[in-house]
Amino acid sequence: MNYRDVLETLKKASAFDLYRLSCAIDREMERPEHIVAVQRQVRTGQVIRYFDGTENREYEARVTKFGRSLLHVERIDDGRRWRIPYYMVNLGEVDVSVSQPGNNKPITANDLSIGQQIGFYDKENQERSGVVERINQKSVSIRTETGRWRVAYCYLFPVIEGDTFDGADLISVADNETA
Template sequence: MDFSALLKALNEASGFELFRLRVAIDRALEQPHWQVAIQRQLHIGQMIEFFDGQENRLRTGRLVEMRRKQAVVELDEPTRVRWQIPYVSINVDGLDVTIREQPKRGLGRNEVAIG
């Protein structure tokens, strides 16, 4: 998917249109078939890559538990912190999810990530 083209189209939408789209996306992601399709590709102990929306970047961790709606991941850090993440945030296909904007100068807001 061309995230840059999608972002360009979203920038032309009204706030109401964006909100309506967010509701539609949230409902689509709640459909059980998304979770089941991802769960079938996972096993306990597997190293996974997932998107952290708070830090706007991909992270890696080890899958330690598979719950009904969320996966429990032990982050690949010295602290061994465990996070609960939605299955749909796991990049099971290894897709490139980088958003490449064409800024006039400097970095675009979606190209900046913590870490």
């Protein structure tokens, strides 16, 4: 499924249309057939991938236990334990990205994930890079070597390669704003 095309179609929908569709999707995700389908394909100890909508990114985790409506997992990256709905499990190894490289479309909230490297132009039109900390409706909170910045989407650009800031050495930060 091409998520970008779906989102482009949804932009034409009214707020009520989106709400009604959201209700139908919520009911569909909770159907017992979908839960059983995941339970049949997953085993305790198996490493799975799941999509976290709040951080807009995918994680690897080990299955620890089956619940009636939630799957118990332990994340591979930090060992933290979570209970996730079965519908979050990406069994088909589907590409979860919405952005398409090289399409020259502006970056949106759907293109970003927490922890992702991103570049931006500051008030003096200088290029900076940092790590996405928070995704807001109109702007993104980014942690850089010089502090935290709130940056409007129109000032963002993808970071492809190079010497970028990963945020690991940051101890104290100042708050900055762009646009």
